[in-house]
Amino acid sequence: MRANDFKGILEKNKSDFALFYTLDQEPNPNMFYFSGYRGVGALIIPKKKSPCLMVPKMEVERAKKSMVKQVCVMNKKRFFESISNIIKKRGILSKKIGIDNDNFSLNAYKYFKKTFKNVKTKDIFYDCLKLREVKTNKEIRILKKSCNYADKIIKKVINNFKDFKTETDVSGFLEYETKKLGLDIAFSPVVASGSNGSMPHHEPTNTKLKKGFCVIDFGVKYKGYCSDITRTIYLGKASGKEKQTYNFLLDVQENIINNIKINDNCGKMYGDCVKNLGKYSKYFIHGLGHGVGVEIHELPNLSLNSKDKVMENMVFTIEPGIYIPKKFGIRIEDTVLMGKKANVLTKVSKDLLII
16 A cells, blocks of 8 residues: 555655545545545545545445545535544644645635644645656556556447547547446547647547548546557548658657666657657647556656656656648557566557558
8 A cells, every 4th residue: 555655755744644535526536546445535644643534424335445444434514624523533643734735625725724723734746646656566457457448449449430420429439438348538538530630639529520640549547547548540542641651650659669768867758759750840749748547647747848757667658749730630659668668558550540
């Protein structure tokens, strides 16, 4: 359980305990990361005692299946008051509390301060991100399975592509196949055909699929962990120039993956990609990649000026792209695991498929 690793951060920050909470069904990623619980409630990680999960009565059975052994019943209507009472009963000091500012709403903070009046707080959001950056062996097994599921679904979409008439047909099929396997989508799928492909985050439309390149960006969540893969196919008859452009980008992407080494600077990797893209570099308009875990975007950050370094057991994407405004877009993305070398977890063929 990574909560034990987290106690060193509390020592460094001189915090008595860390507080994470979820007030709706959208789970707090850090609360899930440390507990494996995705329902309403709060997680307390004290500096010197065992963690405690506090949940409404209706969630107790689910909470007992989490990684946290200590489960307490709380009153959702008197949320922070319940937390305060349980802390006092357990004899936990509360002079300084570590909170995740990124997942702590202003409205919740107002009620929190009414209960914890003379308490100092310390933002531990970045500390949590850094701790999640390097994956455990258990996390790696789950992430591999998540990528395997994404592979299966995107293969099925490609094999059935002639049956689809619109971008929303494609995205709907991706979501349906995900739910059929009892999984969640990691993010809203991108299906961008023809000139729509020049927008990296294009939302699928219910209009006829356009001829030319079609970018499909997709991922699932398996046991709370994300996968991310992008494949670009071609609808219609591709010209020699279009095939050449695609294969050029594929060479750039594979060259980057094949040359990643431990301790590589992520900002430099981005810069090297820009150089390798040559005349197309001005059409590369986003980062080279991002970490993947309980959230679809985590550390490391593979973008301009990033100081992050590649470490063993990191999981991240490599996704260079070429986007010509109002004409076309091409993106090729894989999720990779850093071992002694970079191991590609998303296995779907990257040869240009022409439909």
